[in-house]
Amino acid sequence: MLQDQLNRDAKKSLTHNMKWWLIKILYTPCYLALAIIFLIALIGPWFVGDPLALSVGPRLTAPTLASPFGTDQYGMDILSRVVNGARIDLLAGLSAAMLAASIGMPLGAFAAYRGGVWDQVMLRTSESFQAFPVLILAMGAIAALGSSMLNMIMVIALVNVPVYIRLTRSAVLPLRDKDFVLAARCAGLTDWKILRRHILPNVAPVIIAQFSVNCAWAIQILAALSFVGLGVKLPTPEWGAMVRGGSDYILYGQWWVSVFPGLAILLTVLTLNQVADRIGQIRR
Amino acid sequence: MRILAYIGQRLVLLIVALLGVSIITFVVTRVLPGNPAYLIVGVQADYSTVAAVIEKLGLDKPIPEQYFLYMKQLFAGDLGSSWRTGNPVTYDLKSRWPATIELATIAMLLAISWAIPLGLVSALKKRSITDRLAKILSGLGVSIPEFWLATLLILVFFAIFHIAPAPIGRISRASPPDLITGMYLIDSILTGNMTALKASAKQIILPAVTLAFVIGAPLLRVTRAFMNEVLESQYIRSARAMGIPKQSLIFRHALPNVLLPVTTMIAVLYGYLLGGTVLVEYVFAWPGMGKYAIDSINSSDYAPVMAVVLLSALSYLIIYLLTDLLHFFIDPRTR
Numbered sequence: 001m002l003q004d005q006l007n008r009d010a011k012k013s014l015t016h017n018m019k020w021w022l023i024k025i026l027y028t029p030c031y032l033a034l035a036i037i038f039l040i041a042l043i044g045p046w047f048v049g050d051p052l053a054l055s056v057g058p059r060l061t062a063p064t065l066a067s068p069f070g071t072d073q074y075g076m077d078i079l080s081r082v083v084n085g086a087r088i089d090l091l092a093g094l095s096a097a098m099l100a101a102s103i104g105m106p107l108g109a110f111a112a113y114r115g116g117v118w119d120q121v122m123l124r125t126s127e128s129f130q131a132f133p134v135l136i137l138a139m140g141a142i143a144a145l146g147s148s149m150l151n152m153i154m155v156i157a158l159v160n161v162p163v164y165i166r167l168t169r170s171a172v173l174p175l176r177d178k179d180f181v182l183a184a185r186c187a188g189l190t191d192w193k194i195l196r197r198h199i200l201p202n203v204a205p206v207i208i209a210q211f212s213v214n215c216a217w218a219i220q221i222l223a224a225l226s227f228v229g230l231g232v233k234l235p236t237p238e239w240g241a242m243v244r245g246g247s248d249y250i251l252y253g254q255w256w257v258s259v260f261p262g263l264a265i266l267l268t269v270l271t272l273n274q275v276a277d278r279i280g281q282i283r284r
Numbered sequence: 285m286r287i288l289a290y291i292g293q294r295l296v297l298l299i300v301a302l303l304g305v306s307i308i309t310f311v312v313t314r315v316l317p318g319n320p321a322y323l324i325v326g327v328q329a330d331y332s333t334v335a336a337v338i339e340k341l342g343l344d345k346p347i348p349e350q351y352f353l354y355m356k357q358l359f360a361g362d363l364g365s366s367w368r369t370g371n372p373v374t375y376d377l378k379s380r381w382p383a384t385i386e387l388a389t390i391a392m393l394l395a396i397s398w399a400i401p402l403g404l405v406s407a408l409k410k411r412s413i414t415d416r417l418a419k420i421l422s423g424l425g426v427s428i429p430e431f432w433l434a435t436l437l438i439l440v441f442f443a444i445f446h447i448a449p450a451p452i453g454r455i456s457r458a459s460p461p462d463l464i465t466g467m468y469l470i471d472s473i474l475t476g477n478m479t480a481l482k483a484s485a486k487q488i489i490l491p492a493v494t495l496a497f498v499i500g501a502p503l504l505r506v507t508r509a510f511m512n513e514v515l516e517s518q519y520i521r522s523a524r525a526m527g528i529p530k531q532s533l534i535f536r537h538a539l540p541n542v543l544l545p546v547t548t549m550i551a552v553l554y555g556y557l558l559g560g561t562v563l564v565e566y567v568f569a570w571p572g573m574g575k576y577a578i579d580s581i582n583s584s585d586y587a588p589v590m591a592v593v594l595l596s597a598l599s600y601l602i603i604y605l606l607t608d609l610l611h612f613f614i615d616p617r618t619r
Contacts, residue, residue, distance in 0.1 A: 128308065
C-alpha cells in the first residue's frame with residue numbers, strides 16, 4: 001500500500017519535473033537555441049538532401065528557393081552540408097570536452113584534496129601548458145599523428161585537460177576543510193568516496209558551465225584545424241573545412257560558400273557560451 | 285628589499301616553468317611515435333642511410349641523454365634548421381618574429397582602445413543601450429571564429445567595397461622600408477619613408493581589426509565585471525555618501541582598483557597573441573611566426589614548429605613575469 005503510494009508519487013514528481021524542465025527550456029532563449037541545434041544535428045540530415053551529391057548542372061550558384069544557401073564549387077548543396085556538419089562538429093566537440101573532463105576533473109580534485117607535492121606538480125604542469133600556443137601545438141601533434149577524427153578528438157581533449165585540472169582544483173580547494181567533509185572523514189569514508197559523494201556534487205555547476213564553454217572551444221579548434229587544411233578534408237561536411245573551401249571564392253564576391261558554415265559555427269559556439277553564462281548565474 | 289626577494293622567487297618559478305615547457309616540446313618532438321629520421325630521408329631510403337641519420341640525430345641514445353643534448357643545443361641558441369627554406373631557423377625567425385609582434389601590438393592597442401572604455405561605460409550605465417551593445421559585442425567576440433571574421437572582412441572591404449588592399453601580406457605596391465627593427469610601421473617612420481608607411485598601414489588594418497575584435501571581448505568582460513564589483517563596494521558607497529564628486533569617484537577611487545585585473549588580462553591576452561595570431565596570419569598571408577609554423581607543419585618540417593612553440597611560450601612567461609612586477613608598483617598592498 002505504502003509502496004504503491006510512493007511509486008505513484010515518484011512518477012508524479014518525475015512528470016512534474018519533466019514539465020518543469022520543458023517550461024524552463026522553452027522560456028530561456030539560450031536553452032531553446034541549444035535544443036534546436038541538437039535537434040537539427042539529430043534529425044536534420046533526414047530532411048535535407050545528400051550533402052555529397054555532386055551536381056552536373058550549374059555550380060557556385062547563389063542562394064535560390066531550391067537551394068536556400070546556394071551551391072559550392074562542386075555543385076554540392078550548402079544547406080544540406082551545413083545541417084550534416086552539425087552532427088560532425090557537435091559530436092566531436094562533445095566527445096573532446098567529455099574526454100578532457102574525465103581526465104582533468106579527477107586529477108584536479110585529487111590535487112586539491114591531497115595537497116602537497118602532487119598539488120604543486122599538477123599546478124605547475126598545467127601552468128606550463130597555459131604558456132603554449134595551443135593551436136600550434138595541436139596542429140603539430142595532428143600533423144605528426146595523422147588527421148583521423150579520433151586523433152583530433154584526443155588532441156583537442158588533451159589541450160583542454162589543464163583547464164579542467166585548474167578549475168576543479170580551485171573549486172575543490174575551499175571545500176576540503178569544510179565541516180561536512182571532516183564529518184565524512186570521521187565517519188570513516190574513504191577519500192575516493194568523499195570526493196565522489198560529498199565534494200563533486202558541490203562543484204558540479206562550475207564543471208557543467210565549464211563543460212559547455214569547453215564544447216564551444218573544442219568546436220572552434222576543430223574548425224580552425226580543418227580551416228588551415230590539417231583537420232577534416234573537404235568532401236566531408238565539416239564547418240571549418242567548408243569555410244576553407246569557400247575562402248578562395250570570397251575574393252570574387254561569391255560569399256555564400258564560406259558565410260553559411262561560418263555562421264553555423266558562430267551560432268553554435270555563441271549558444272554554448274550563453275548556456276555556460278546562464279548556468280554560472282544560477283550558481284550565484 | 286622585499287621586491288628583490290619577490291623578483292628572485294618569480295625568476296625561480298620562471299625557470300621551473302621553462303623546464304616544463306622544454307620537457308613538453310622535447311616529448312612532442314622526440315618521444316612521440318613517428319621516426320624523425322624517416323621524415324628527413326624519406327620512407328624509401330635504405331637501412332644504412334636511416335641508421336646514419338639516426339646516429340647523427342642521436343636518436344639511438346637513451347632518452348635522458350637525448351634530453352641533455354637537446355638542452356645543450358637550445359642553450360647554444362641553435363634551434364635547428366628548416367629544410368623547407370634551407371635556412372637556420374634563427375635566420376628565418378629574424379624577419380618573421382617582428383612581423384608577428386607588430387601585428388599583435390597594433391591589435392592589442394586597438395583592443396584596449398575599444399574594449400576598456402566600453403566596459404567602463406557599460407558598468408557605469410547599467411541597462412543602457414551602451415550596456416546592451418557591450419554585452420552583444422563581447423558575446424560575439426568570444427564566439428566568432430576569427431578565421432571566419434577575417435574572411436568576412438575581406439569579403440566586405442576588399443571584394444565588395446574595394447576599400448582595403450588585397451590580403452597578400454605586409455606591404456603591397458611599395459617596396460619595404462630599410463629594416464631597423466623589422467617592424468614596417470616603425471621602420472618607415474624612422475626612415476621617413478611615407479609611401480611605405482601608408483602601404484604597410486593599409487595592409488595591417490584588417491588583420492589587426494580582426495584580432496582586436498576577438499581579443500577585445502574578454503577584455504571588455506573583465507573591465508565590466510570588475511568595475512561593477514568595485515562600484516558596489518563599501519568604500520565607493522562611503523565615498524559617495526561623503527559627497528565626493530562623481531568624476532573623482534570614478535577616476536580616483538574606482539578606476540585604480542580596476543586597473544589591476546585589467547592589466548593582468550591585457551598581459552595574458554598579449555602573451556596569447558604572440559602565439560595566437562596563427563589563423564589571422566594564415567588568412568591574410570601575413571609572413572609572421574604563425575604562418576611560418578603552418579607552412580612548416582604542412583611540409584613536415586618540425587624544427588621551425590618547435591622553435592615557434594618555444595619562442596611563444598617563452599615570451600608568454602616573460603610577459604607574465606613583467607606584469608607581476610608591474611603590479612608591485614601599481615598595487616601598494618603587494619609591497
